[in-house]
Ligand SMILES: Nc1ncnc2c1ncn2[C@@H]1O[C@H](COP(=O)(O)OP(=O)(O)OP(=O)(O)O)[C@@H](O)[C@H]1O
């Protein structure tokens with residue numbers, strides 16, 4: 001124990017970090033982005049973009065293809081290093097964060113990526129257990145029980161656990177991916193185009209599932225989508241990526257926005273069909 005004296009500052013700073021993370025998690029703004037700049041090869045994608053995501057909301061994120069929705073998501077979860085700006089998640093700065101501190105945060109969120117790929121050589125249960133294996137030391141029987149619980153949570157039959165991704169329909173794969181994202185009981189969920197490629201009925205069921213999960217688990221959801229039906233059915237507010245920045249509002253507020261892209265998106269023929277007389 002004689003070496004403990006030397007350890008103290010590091011131990012204390014860890015405790016301090018945990019305390020500040022706990023304090024941050026009580027805040028009403030779960031994600032705070034300020035002055036975010038992203039670009040590749042001299043082309044600017046985000047130009048001093050600001051965004052707040054409130055605790056317990058489903059925030060829809062829309063914008064034309066290539067406007068940087070996925071890059072924004074990846075920046076928030078630390079997979080893309082921005083050129084400039086600040087991103088706080090649960091009150092903790094993630095730009096330039098040390099990897100060990102990032103790991104502490106990663107435990108509190110789940111992600112369903114746009115590519116959404118399940119590992120094809122693993123069963124669905126094994127896929128769901130990937131984060132458990134990575135972050136915890138649970139015995140196999142407990143992980144099996146948890147995987148079964150997650151499957152029922154996302155509305156998949158019990159026998160899906162033993163199936164391989166190639167044996168599932170597109171909608172089932174999305175649900176299995178969602179089960180994996182929920183593996184560690186996150187409080188924050190990132191979904192990138194979860195309904196893309198689904199037929200309208202499966203997509204609507206998935207929207208309802210997101211809503212149900214958000215309500216029953218108290219999740220905060222960052223939901224990237226092209227789907228105007230999803231925006232209407234599943235989101236509280238919408239962030240539109242337009243002109244390298246973000247405009248946030250409810251559907252009703254955005255219907256009154258006079259930006260040409262926003263107007264076309266919400267009030268054009270497809271918007272009109274989905275939103276009717278809102
Ligand atoms: N790692 C990278 N290196 C270089 N360019 C990149 C990288 N990641 C993204 N980009 C570019 O940044 C821009 C925004 O990409 P992003 O994937 O965020 O678009 P998006 O809004 O998600 O589009 P979509 O709706 O098609 O998914 C694109 O022009 C893309 O080619």
Ligand SMILES: [Mg+2]
Pocket residue numbers: 069070071114192
């Ligand atoms: Mg994308």
